[in-house]
Amino acid sequence: MELRALGTQGLHVSAEGLGCMGMSAFYGATDETESLATIARALELGVTMLDTAEGYGPFHNERLIGKALAGRNREDVVIATKTGVEFDDDGTLHGFNGSPEYIHRAADRSLRHLGTDHIDLYYLHRIDPDVPVEESMGAMSELVAAGKIRYVGVSEAAAATIRRAHAVHPLTAVQTEYSLFERGIEGDGVRATLDELGIGLVAYSPLGRGFLSGAITSPDQFAADDFRRTDPRFQGENFASNLAVVDAVRRLAEEKSVTPSQLALAWVLHQGAVAIPGTKRRRYLEENVAATGITITEQDIAEIEAVAPRGVASGDRYSADLMQSLNG
Ligand SMILES: NC(=O)c1ccc[n+]([C@@H]2O[C@H](COP(=O)([O-])OP(=O)(O)OC[C@H]3O[C@@H](n4cnc5c(N)ncnc54)[C@H](OP(=O)(O)O)[C@@H]3O)[C@@H](O)[C@H]2O)c1
Numbered sequence: 001m002e003l004r005a006l007g008t009q010g011l012h013v014s015a016e017g018l019g020c021m022g023m024s025a026f027y028g029a030t031d032e033t034e035s036l037a038t039i040a041r042a043l044e045l046g047v048t049m050l051d052t053a054e055g056y057g058p059f060h061n062e063r064l065i066g067k068a069l070a071g072r073n074r075e076d077v078v079i080a081t082k083t084g085v086e087f088d089d090d091g092t093l094h095g096f097n098g099s100p101e102y103i104h105r106a107a108d109r110s111l112r113h114l115g116t117d118h119i120d121l122y123y124l125h126r127i128d129p130d131v132p133v134e135e136s137m138g139a140m141s142e143l144v145a146a147g148k149i150r151y152v153g154v155s156e157a158a159a160a161t162i163r164r165a166h167a168v169h170p171l172t173a174v175q176t177e178y179s180l181f182e183r184g185i186e187g188d189g190v191r192a193t194l195d196e197l198g199i200g201l202v203a204y205s206p207l208g209r210g211f212l213s214g215a216i217t218s219p220d221q222f223a224a225d226d227f228r229r230t231d232p233r234f235q236g237e238n239f240a241s242n243l244a245v246v247d248a249v250r251r252l253a254e255e256k257s258v259t260p261s262q263l264a265l266a267w268v269l270h271q272g273a274v275a276i277p278g279t280k281r282r283r284y285l286e287e288n289v290a291a292t293g294i295t296i297t298e299q300d301i302a303e304i305e306a307v308a309p310r311g312v313a314s315g316d317r318y319s320a321d322l323m324q325s326l327n328g
Contacts, residue, residue, distance in 0.1 A: 001046030008198035017049030019278030024061035028223035053082035066115035082125035098128030100139035122149040127327035137168035159189035178203035181313035232315035248307035265291035
């Protein structure tokens with residue numbers, strides 16, 4: 001698989017990473033055996049970056065990755081994990097905490113759970129409104145100096161925040177939601193800031209949390225505790241109108257003899273982002289990895305644009321309280 005420079009600080013990763021979140025949380029039932037097999041298959045297919053966070057589980061996902069990587073050559077894998085949402089050691093959630101004290105404590109805990117002596121890419125998962133981002137980044141910089149982390153990123157940060165963070169320690173990547181269903185960064189200055197400062201873009205939920213795969217035809221498919229039951233895009237009239245967009249994407253995909261997931265991923269990759277589609281099964285992984293071999297022409301882009309222009313998805317991407325917690 002193609003390796004891409006992620007940002008300009010020296011990190012190189014596969015064009016597609018593997019989003020591991022669903023193996024532990026948010027998207028219904030999990031299966032550890034299939035999850036471990038999926039991670040192994042991803043590495044075999046040339047995926048080098050595994051995306052996790054201490055909050056996925058909490059801790060279960062980092063431990064799973066630790067298990068998957070045991071006995072492997074550590075330098076073959078880029079582990080990307082996240083801090084800044086506070087959990088006690090027993091998993092009790094306290095909310096955002098971007099204080100240097102917490103970041104140091106959480107980093108040591110993540111290293112333990114991952115079974116490694118360094119994290120390749122460490123993100124501030126959310127910006128703590130009560131802690132100046134300069135203080136959080138100061139801790140990240142100390143972690144780099146201590147050799148505990150190699151590269152620094154932030155997730156879901158506004159353009160001005162990215163600038164402030166980058167001034168303290170050069171950012172390698174910003175992780176944010178980006179897909180045919182979510183193109184906010186094209187209009188709010190984030191994308192332009194990343195390009196100006198030489199910071200890489202890591203696109204999370206590149207399949208619109210699975211919607212763009214075409215496999216979701218009713219919200220009733222979701223388990224009772226599936227996060228998407230609270231996601232406005234999967235509710236009521238929004239669901240119906242978003243499904244119509246997916247149907248149009250599917251028709252374009254069929255004309256190219258690819259699947260809707262593959263077309264959606266190829267579009268994200270064409271925008272210069274590193275995509276981290278999430279799956280907990282080998283079958284989807286293999287389909288998604290094959291998207292890296294698809295050539296997207298300018299005509300394809302125009303046809304996609306015609307059925308899925310910026311802002312096409314109906315409904316906010318998070319519930320009202322979670323929308324409020326995003327750095328704006
Ligand atoms: N920074 C942040 O705040 C943040 C937020 C959300 C996610 N993330 C990261 O981004 C990663 C990806 O995002 P995501 O998992 O939310 O959304 P996504 O990649 O857009 O979609 C994942 C969903 O799509 C399904 N899927 C994947 N490939 C498929 C295929 N080929 N055909 C049919 N269905 C398919 C998965 O099913 P199965 O699960 O059944 O395999 C899962 O339900 C996460 O794993 C996580 O690491 C970060």
